[in-house]
Amino acid sequence: MNTAVNRDVQLVRELIRSCHAVLGQAGRAVGLAPDVRDEITERMERVRDDAHGILREAGAVDVHDHLLTVAHYFTGLAAQLLDSGLDGTTGAEGVGHRIEEESRRLRRLAGGSYGSSGDSGGF
DSSP states (O other): OOOOHHHHHHHHHHHHHHHHHHHHHHHTTTTTTHHHHHHHHHHHHHHHHHHHHHHTOOOOOOSHHHHHHHHHHHHHHHHHTTTTOOOOOGGGHHHHHHHHHHHHHHHTTOOOOOSSSSSTTTT
């Protein structure tokens, strides 16, 4: 396996780790409304499942672009949660901040670019 493939595998594993981190935060947010928790869980599981598919189909996806697209998607999701008017007692604020944090982390891993390679609404 060459270095580029190894890097891609590592980036995808970091993406999966980000999904698990958000899922864990949502699970710990006891005041989070069940419908909001279910929506976040569904979205994170979809992103995680896509990432597992990328690992199985090594080389079929530009991992760098995918990582930036997911980071962009996470930023939008975090903004939705944080702009929803829910205060910190509901748990949404902590989850929103965690998603923001994971978005920044993924961007750093991808090389610091803040661009996106297309519409991230497909997640």
